[in-house]
Each structure stands twice: as C-alpha cells, then as structure tokens.
Amino acid sequence: MSSHYEAPIREPLILGEKSYHDISVDVGAPILGKANKSWWIVFSIALIAFLWGLGCIVYTVSTGIGVWGLNKTIGWAWDITNFVWWVGIGHAGTLISAVLLLFRQKWRMAINRSAEAMTIFAVVQAGLFPIIHMGRPWLAYWVLPIPNQFGSLWVNFNSPLLWDVFAISTYLSVSLVFWWTGLLPDFAMIRDRTKSPFQQKIYGILSFGWSGRAKDWQRFEEVSLVLAGLATPLVLSVHTIVSFDFATSVVPGWHSTIFPPYFVAGAIFSGFAMVQTLLLVMRKVVNLENYITIVHIEFMNKVILLTGGIVTVAYLTEYFIGWYSGVPYENYTYLSFGAATGPYWWAFWALIICNLIVPLTLWVKKWRRNIVWTFIVALIINIGMWFERFDIIVICLSKDRLASSWSMFQPTFVDIGVFVGTIGFFFVLFLLYARTFPVIAQAEVKSILKSSGARYKRIRESGEDLAGTAADARTSTYAERTNLASASNAANTYHQSTVHADALVDTESKKSEIDLMLAKIGTYDPATQTADDLKKISGVGPVLEQKLHQLGIYTYDQVSKMTKTEYDLLDEIIDAFPGRAERDDWAGQAQNLKQ
Amino acid sequence: MASGNVLHVLYNDDDILMKAVKELRSKHYRIIEVYTPFPVHGLDKAMGLPHTRLAICSFIYGLIGLSVATLMMNFIMIEDWPRNIGGKPSFSYLQNMPAFVPIMFELTVFFAAHLMVITFYMRSRIWPFKKAENPDVRTTDDHFLIEVDAADHDLDTLSKFLYDTGASEISLIHNEEHA
Numbered sequence: 001m002s003s004h005y006e007a008p009i010r011e012p013l014i015l016g017e018k019s020y021h022d023i024s025v026d027v028g029a030p031i032l033g034k035a036n037k038s039w040w041i042v043f044s045i046a047l048i049a050f051l052w053g054l055g056c057i058v059y060t061v062s063t064g065i066g067v068w069g070l071n072k073t074i075g076w077a078w079d080i081t082n083f084v085w086w087v088g089i090g091h092a093g094t095l096i097s098a099v100l101l102l103f104r105q106k107w108r109m110a111i112n113r114s115a116e117a118m119t120i121f122a123v124v125q126a127g128l129f130p131i132i133h134m135g136r137p138w139l140a141y142w143v144l145p146i147p148n149q150f151g152s153l154w155v156n157f158n159s160p161l162l163w164d165v166f167a168i169s170t171y172l173s174v175s176l177v178f179w180w181t182g183l184l185p186d187f188a189m190i191r192d193r194t195k196s197p198f199q200q201k202i203y204g205i206l207s208f209g210w211s212g213r214a215k216d217w218q219r220f221e222e223v224s225l226v227l228a229g230l231a232t233p234l235v236l237s238v239h240t241i242v243s244f245d246f247a248t249s250v251v252p253g254w255h256s257t258i259f260p261p262y263f264v265a266g267a268i269f270s271g272f273a274m275v276q277t278l279l280l281v282m283r284k285v286v287n288l289e290n291y292i293t294i295v296h297i298e299f300m301n302k303v304i305l306l307t308g309g310i311v312t313v314a315y316l317t318e319y320f321i322g323w324y325s326g327v328p329y330e331n332y333t334y335l336s337f338g339a340a341t342g343p344y345w346w347a348f349w350a351l352i353i354c355n356l357i358v359p360l361t362l363w364v365k366k367w368r369r370n371i372v373w374t375f376i377v378a379l380i381i382n383i384g385m386w387f388e389r390f391d392i393i394v395i396c397l398s399k400d401r402l403a404s405s406w407s408m409f410q411p412t413f414v415d416i417g418v419f420v421g422t423i424g425f426f427f428v429l430f431l432l433y434a435r436t437f438p439v440i441a442q443a444e445v446k447s448i449l450k451s452s453g454a455r456y457k458r459i460r461e462s463g464e465d466l467a468g469t470a471a472d473a474r475t476s477t478y479a480e481r482t483n484l485a486s487a488s489n490a491a492n493t494y495h496q497s498t499v500h501a502d503a504l505v506d507t508e509s510k511k512s513e514i515d516l517m518l519a520k521i522g523t524y525d526p527a528t529q530t531a532d533d534l535k536k537i538s539g540v541g542p543v544l545e546q547k548l549h550q551l552g553i554y555t556y557d558q559v560s561k562m563t564k565t566e567y568d569l570l571d572e573i574i575d576a577f578p579g580r581a582e583r584d585d586w587a588g589q590a591q592n593l594k595q
Numbered sequence: 596m597a598s599g600n601v602l603h604v605l606y607n608d609d610d611i612l613m614k615a616v617k618e619l620r621s622k623h624y625r626i627i628e629v630y631t632p633f634p635v636h637g638l639d640k641a642m643g644l645p646h647t648r649l650a651i652c653s654f655i656y657g658l659i660g661l662s663v664a665t666l667m668m669n670f671i672m673i674e675d676w677p678r679n680i681g682g683k684p685s686f687s688y689l690q691n692m693p694a695f696v697p698i699m700f701e702l703t704v705f706f707a708a709h710l711m712v713i714t715f716y717m718r719s720r721i722w723p724f725k726k727a728e729n730p731d732v733r734t735t736d737d738h739f740l741i742e743v744d745a746a747d748h749d750l751d752t753l754s755k756f757l758y759d760t761g762a763s764e765i766s767l768i769h770n771e772e773h774a
Contacts (some may be wrong), residue, residue: 004610020632020737145671154671158680163697170701174708181712184721185735189632192732208716209725212734214642216719217634222647223715227708230653234704241697446633446737450609467610468761475607475733519766 004450004466012454013107015290019455020446021472023291027186027442028193030286035435038285046427053421056414057132065135067414073407074397078415079129080245081389082422085270086126087168087242088263088385091235092271093119094175097182098231101224106452107299109444110291113186114282115275116179117437121429122274123172125422130164132418160244167241171234178227181220184210186438239267246392253322253333253396262314266385269307269355272300273381280375282434291440294369301368304381308359315356332399334391343408344395351391354384514551517569521561524554532556536593539584547574559590600745601627603730604757605738605764609635612739615760616641622756625744630734649718653711660706664699668692730768738763 016022035043060067070077093116100108131137142148143165145155155162187207194200210216243263246254256262276297283292315335322336331338339348358380362368394409433439450456450466459469524531531554534545551573553559567581606612612635619626626642669688672678672695677685684690716722734740745753745767754765 024632024736145667154676156678156680157668157672157698158683158691158694160697163701166698166701170705174704177709177712181715185633188727188729189735191727192729192735204727205723207727208721208723209727210721210735211727211729212630212632213719214629214631214635214638215644215647216721217631218639218644219647219649219715219719221634222649223711226650226653226711230657230704230708233700237697237700237704244697443633447636467614468608470608470610470737471763472607472737475737516766520764 006451011295012457013452015454017455019472020470021475023442027438027440043431046424049420049424050428056417069411073405074409076393077409079133081393082419083126083129084389085386086122088267088270089274090119090122091267092275094231094235098228101228106448107296113441114439117433121426125426160248163241167238171238185443236264239263252329265307265310270385272304273378276378298369301362305362312356334395339395347391350387354380521558537589556590556594560587562587601768602743602745603766604741604762607763611761618760627742630729630740632735652714653707656710657703657707660703664702668695
C-alpha cells in the first residue's frame with residue numbers, strides 16, 4: 001500500500017523478520033521474564049553507591065554545608081557543577097521525543113522511551129543538589145510564592161534562581177506526563193500479555209484502563225503533537241534559565257551573553273552522550289539490537305557532532321573574547337590563556353580534549369558506526385561535560401578581583417560521596433525501569449513497522465502487496481487466543497449451554513476453546529432448530545456423532561463453517577477423530593447436505 | 596426490532612482493517628467502535644470521526660496560564676511588596692515585565708500541558724483503577740477489532756460480508772438487556 005511507502009534508500013529501522021506480535025513479545029520479554037545475574041550485580045553496585053551517597057547527604061544535612069570543601073572564595077563548587085551536569089543530561093529525552101517528533105524523525109521511536117526515562121531520573125538527581133545546598137532542606141518550600149509568617153515577604157521573582165525553580169519543576173512535571181501518556185498503550189499491552197494476576201493488576205492500574213479506541217488514538221496523537229510543541233521551547237528555556245544563574249552575575253567568565261545558546265547545545269550534547277552510554281548497554285542486555293540498531297546509533301552520533309560543533313564554536317568565541325577584551329580579570333576565566341597555564345590547567349585541558357577533540361573522530365563514518373568507539377566517546381563526553389561545568393564554576397571563582405582571596409578548591413569525601421550517590425541513585429532508578437517498564441514505545445514502533453521494517457521493505461521490493469502480511473500464526477489460533485483470554489479473564493466460567501463435554505474435556509481452557517469454536521460456527525438452539533443426521537457425512541459414524549453432539553455440534557450448518565482450525569481442535573479433543581475430516585471435506589459435504 | 600446484538604469482528608492486518616472500515620461504511624453498516632493496538636493513520640477519517648478539539652483547549656489553557664502569571668507577578672512584585680532590587684524599577688508592571696518573562700512562559704506551558712492532558716484523560720475516560728474495556732486482549736498486541744451494530748441486518752449476510760472483507764474471526768455478542 002502506498003501509505004506505507006518509504007524510499008528504499010533509507011536503511012531499515014527495525015531489523016529481522018518482525019511482525020507486530022514479535023514487537024510485543026520482544027518488548028514484553030524483560031518484564032515478563034526473570035532478571036539475570038548481571039542485572040542483580042549492577043543493581044547491587046548502584047544500590048551501594050546510592051546508600052553511600054545517602055549517608056553523605058544525611059551527614060551534610062545534620063552537620064552543615066561546612067563538611068564540603070567550600071571556602072570563602074569558592075562558595076559554589078561540586079554541588080552546582082553536579083546540578084548543572086545532571087540538568088544538562090536531562091535534556092536529551094525531551095529533545096528526542098519532542099523536537100524529533102516535530103521533525104517527524106521515525107528513528108526517535110525506538111529510543112524516546114528510555115531517553116525520557118533518563119531525563120526524568122537525571123532531573124531528579126539535579127533537583128537534589130539545590131535542596132541539599134539550602135542546608136536546611138526542610139525549609140525548601142520557602143522557594144514557593146506562598147503567604148508566610150514574615151508578613152507578606154514574597155520570593156524574589158527578579159532572580160534567575162527562582163526562575164530555575166519554576167523552569168525545572170515545570171520541565172520535570174511536563175516531561176513526566178508526556179512520558180506517562182506515551183506509556184499507557186504499552187502498559188496496556190503488558191497488562192493483556194502477562195499471565196500473572198499480580199502483574200495484570202499492577203499494569204491494569206498503570207495503564208489507566210487504556211483500551212485503544214480509535215477516538216482515544218486520535219486524541220493521543222493530538223496530545224503528543226501539542227505536548228511536543230510545548231516541550232520544545234520548554235526544553236530550550238530550562239537550560240537557558242540555568243545559564244542565567246551565571247550570565248546575570250558580575251563574575252568574569254560568567255557574565256557572558258553567549259551562555260544561553262551555548263548551555264542548551266552543551267546540554268543536548270551531554271544528554272545524547274548519556275543516552276548512548278545507557279542504550280548501548282541496554283540493547284545488549286535486554287536483546288533489543290533489532291530495534292536500537294546501528295542506524296539509530298549513527299543518527300545520535302550525528303546529533304552529538306552537531307551540538308558538539310556548536311559547543312566548540314562557543315568555546316572558541318569565549319576564548320577569543322577573553323583575550324580580545326584586554327581585561328586582566330578575564331584572564332582567569334575558564335576558557336582563557338590564564339586557565340590553560342594556571343593551577344587548573346588539567347581541568348582546562350580535560351575540557352578541551354574531551355569535548356572538542358575526541359568527538360571530532362565521529363566525522364569518520366566508520367567510527368561513528370562502531371559501537372565500542374561510540375561507547376568510549378560517549379563516556380569521554382560525559383566526563384568532559386562535567387569538567388566544563390567545574391571549569392566555569394570553580395576556575396572563574398578561584399581567582400577573583402582581590403588577589404589576597406585567591407584560593408583553590410579541594411573536594412572532601414562528602415562532596416565525592418554525594419556525587420557518586422546520585423550516580424548510584426540514577427542507575428538504581430534506571431535499572432528498575434528497565435525491568436518493569438516497556439523500554440521501547442512499542443505502539444509507535446508498530447506504526448512504522450510496515451514502512452521502516454526490514455521485512456516489509458523486502459516484501460515491498462519484491463512487488464507484493466503489504467495488505468494481510470501482518471497476520472501472525474501465533475496469535476491467530478484458538479490456542480493462543482484462549483490462553484490469553486483465560487488468563488485475563490479467569491473468573492469467566494460461562495460456557496455454551498449446548499456443550500456437554502465433561503467426559504471429553506477436562507480443562508477450563510479447552511472448554512473456552514469449544515466456546516470460541518461455537519461462536520464462529522454457530523450454536524445449536526434445541527428450541528428452534530432440529531438436529532441433522534451427521535452420520536450422512538462420510539467419515540462420521542454413530543460414535544463420532546455422539547461425541548460431536550457432546551461438543552454442541554448438531555447441524556450441517558455448523559459443520560459447513562468448519563475450517564482447518566476447527567478440525568485441529570476436534571482432533572485435539574476427540575481421541576478417535578479421523579484425520580480425514582479435511583481430506584473428505586466435511587464442510588463441503590455439509591454444505592451440500594444442507595440444501 | 597432493535598436486537599442490541601453486536602458483532603465483534605477481528606482483523607489481523609491494519610491495511611485490511613482500513614479497507615474493511617471503508618467497505619462497511621459504504622454499505623451503511625454502523626461501526627460502533629474500533630480497537631487497535633497502535634494508531635492506524637487515517638482510521639479516524641475513514642470512520643468519519645470528527646476532529647479532536649484538544650489543541651484548541653490547550654491554547655485556551657495556555658492563555659489562562661499566562662494570565663495567572665501576569666496577575667501573580669503584578670500582585671506580588673508591584674502591588675503587595677514592591678522592592679528595589681539592584682536598582683531595577685518596580686514602579687509599574689510594564690517597566691518590570693522583562694524580568695518576569697521566564698515565569699510567564701513557564702506558567703503558560705505548565706497550564707497548557709497539564710490541563711490538556713487532564714482533559715484528554717477525562718474525555719477518553721482513562722484514569723488509575725479504570726478497568727480496561729477492550730473486548731479482546733489481542734487488540735493491544737496485533738489484532739484490530741471492529742464492533743459492528745448487528746441491528747436488523749440478516750446475520751448470515753452480514754457475517755458473509757465481513758468474512759469477505761478479510762475478517763479473521765467474528766463473534767456475536769448478545770446484549771442481555773435486549774435479548
């Protein structure tokens with residue numbers, strides 16, 4: 001069909017001979033199966049890191065911010081570095097699901113779910129830092145504009161720090177509903193596939209009773225599109241406002257007009273690097289290589305190249321302006337001659353090498369399609385982007401306008417512990433997510449299967465019609481249907497009253513199968529119909545007729561509607577059922593006898 | 596005689612489903628509902644569903660958010676407790692407005708996004724603890740189900756017609772209230 005047309009030059013986004021049912025099976029597998037040993041090992045490590053970080057947070061809050069390495073000169077260091085780093089990482093998810101949706105990029109569908117999960121978990125980590133930094137986190141509600149005990153002294157809406165509160169909470173909550181709305185059909189799929197009553201209950205609640213009506217889908221698509229339209233400027237606004245924290249100050253190296261676009265590009269750069277880091281591992285662990293393919297990895301690498309290029313231009317601009325301004329204070333900003341040769345030279349060069357030089361290798365097609373190299377580059381960018389924020393914050397503060405107060409920053413074990421703890425917390429959340437959530441937006445992937453699936457590209461190229469190719473033998477048999485039906489509806493004990501098959505059938509599922517068969521071939525109503533003589537069909541003797549009667553089959557009309565599926569079912573139920581039913585064409589005979 | 600009977604017609608391919616929906620409509624059979632595992636593009640048009648007005652709702656909600664932000668900023672920063680912060684003016688809303696643009700933007704987005712999603716959930720009747728209503732569990736996997744009103748149609752003709760459109764299974768659902 002032409003509606004599924006896609007230029008043959010485009011590489012397939014779904015590899016292998018996948019049908020719609022295959023997608024359900026593959027996406028459901030990690031949730032319906034058991035966790036393997038490596039999951040437990042990684043989860044334990046993450047949990048230990050998280051608990052260590054939690055201990056450090058408790059120590060910080062109970063003792064005071066003095067346990068960090070801050071001093072009079074450097075009043076912001078690791079905490080704000082980590083905050084900006086995490087917020088930046090939290091930009092890729094919404095970018096992928098919103099901006100790429102507006103641009104109609106089909107490849108987003110395999111990765112948007114996990115990228116959004118990553119976004120939400122990263123923003124949660126980011127939010128921790130300002131709250132801990134308050135020193136008295138139980139007073140965190142003071143940042144909200146609520147009438148209070150100090151007369152009506154309001155929060156300062158002229159401050160970028162308060163804009164941050166609004167930007168990040170809006171971003172977190174909008175990302176969350178965007179993510180959850182997209183999850184509803186996928187939770188529904190798990191709800192309908194699982195055989196465990198507990199999971200049915202849980203996923204039933206999580207799916208909000210999603211039923212997949214045509215009108216629901218129409219609204220679903222509209223909501224996704226509008227949310228994408230809203231989230232796109234939102235995601236740009238968040239890091240713009242984070243950059244205002246610095247750009248509206250008077251500190252050399254901070255008060256830079258280039259910061260908003262530069263921070264946004266840097267955030268997307270680091271966010272995609274983190275998506276690569278996570279997905280390259282995840283696709284292996286949960287066997288999704290056919291959905292998150294080398295093509296997806298290459299596309300993400302191209303986004304990294306673009307945003308990395310923007311960041312590089314911003315670096316060079318900063319460096320040039322620092323030198324060109326001729327202001328001596330500018331010589332100790334994070335990108336300056338002073339920084340490159342001063343006591344923080346290692347941080348300066350880490351930034352340049354990790355963010356500027358290493359990503360250049362991705363210009364080579366062979367390297368950006370190399371999984372191992374991509375993984376290494378992604379890790380290096382993650383490190384580099386942390387250094388970028390460290391450089392901006394610590395180097396610029398370390399040499400201020402008064403030479404006597406120049407200072408260096410030494411992190412304590414608490415600084416390190418809190419940071420490692422948030423990494424642990426992040427992975428705890430992500431690993432739990434990978435085990436319990438559908439990690440691929442399967443409903444959306446199904447909608448592009450016929451245009452971008454390798455199997456369908458092959459069928460289309462061979463000139464065949466795509467209509468009818470989606471049928472999957474596994475879901476089109478009675479066995480599968482009743483298996484699913486009886487699992488989801490165990491309480492249903494209603495069976496056709498014309499069936500008296502207790503002697504033949506012992507299981508509930510068999511009875512359901514018979515019901516379903518009768519639903520198709522029709523039920524016999526003794527009040528209005530008369531039984532036909534089934535013995536007239538060649539191959540049916542008195543014994544077999546009696547057995548058919550027990551199953552509720554009395555008329556030629558019923559027999560005439562039988563197909564191979566029904567014969568197979570009868571074969572299963574009746575021991576002495578002759579395999580000749582198909583060969584003798586009972587249905588055809590019955591059709592003739594009917595007249 | 597209104598029988599209240601409904602046919603549940605299952606298809607296992609979206610292209611065949613689309614064709615069937617068009618044929619059913621051209622024969623003037625009434626389609627009560629279609630359940631699909633993923634958004635089938637063009638299905639709403641083929642079924643003759645009207646456009647959704649959620650985007651318009653969202654726009655209105657956004658305007659409400661913008662108004663709330665404006666009123667809030669004006670009250671808090673100009674009327675209730677004006678402060679001179681860094682020599683920036685606080686005499687009138689208009690003079691101080693540039694500093695409030697981020698808040699006004701965020702609240703616009705906040706209202707537009709959340710109220711639209713809530714409207715969507717309410718209109719489509721989905722919320723926690725709501726029981727799913729898809730008649731066959733395979734409609735979230737790879738099957739497509741059309742609910743056809745059997746009305747006064749001859750069931751044999753209708754079933755024959757439906758099988759001809761490519762239906763994989765048909766079941767007749769008796770509506771107890773009318774039976």
